[in-house]
Amino acid sequence: MKTPCIVYDFDETLYASHGSRRLYREVWEVLTKLRHRGYHHILLTAEQDLGFQLAKIERSRVDKLFDPRSIFIVPNPTDKHEELVRIRRELRRVARDSVDLRKSVVVGDRLDCEIRYGNSLGFTTVRICRRGGKYSLRRAVSESEVPTCTISTLKGLLTICP
Numbered sequence: 292m293k294t295p296c297i298v299y300d301f302d303e304t305l306y307a308s309h310g311s312r313r314l315y316r317e318v319w320e321v322l323t324k325l326r327h328r329g330y331h332h333i334l335l336t337a338e339q340d341l342g343f344q345l346a347k348i349e350r351s352r353v354d355k356l357f358d359p360r361s362i363f364i365v366p367n368p369t370d371k372h373e374e375l376v377r378i379r380r381e382l383r384r385v386a387r388d389s390v391d392l393r394k395s396v397v398v399g400d401r402l403d404c405e406i407r408y409g410n411s412l413g414f415t416t417v418r419i420c421r422r423g424g425k426y427s428l429r430r431a432v433s434e435s436e437v438p439t440c441t442i443s444t445l446k447g448l449l450t451i452c453p
């Protein structure tokens with residue numbers, strides 16, 4: 292693993308699981324550009340049915356954008372916290388300086404999951420709030436759910452991640 296990194300949620304962040312059942316159209320362009328900028332991509336997704344989620348990931352071809360060792364599927368959304376703890380530990384181990392750690396980002400559509408856990412561990416957190424998205428009308432219930440920034444498509448990451 293390298294720093295800085297961007298940890299992506301899958302459903303409704305990279306992949307329209309309630310709509311077209313494809314990757315959102317900007318995914319390839321944005322992730323390719325960010326990789327060229329030096330960001331290491333990590334996919335962290337929750338699904339009880341591991342085979343179902345793996346098939347979805349492969350069919351979408353998003354796995355071509357990630358190192359296979361950087362794709363993590365956990366059973367429950369709450370398991371993402373523990374996985375992020377592990378990721379942060381690994382980042383700390385390999386980071387040359389603390390600046391790299393602060394540049395690492397967690398991006399997702401759920402305030403009560405990716406954003407809350409990312410905040411609690413000191414990541415920069417980015418909420419993706421797409422129009423009509425399943426969680427797009429949710430409001431933060433506490434300070435711990437307030438993201439560092441909110442974007443409406445992944446293209447917003449290109450401004451946030453220099």
Ligand SMILES: [Mg+2]
Pocket residue numbers: 300301302303304399400401
């Ligand atoms: Mg999601």
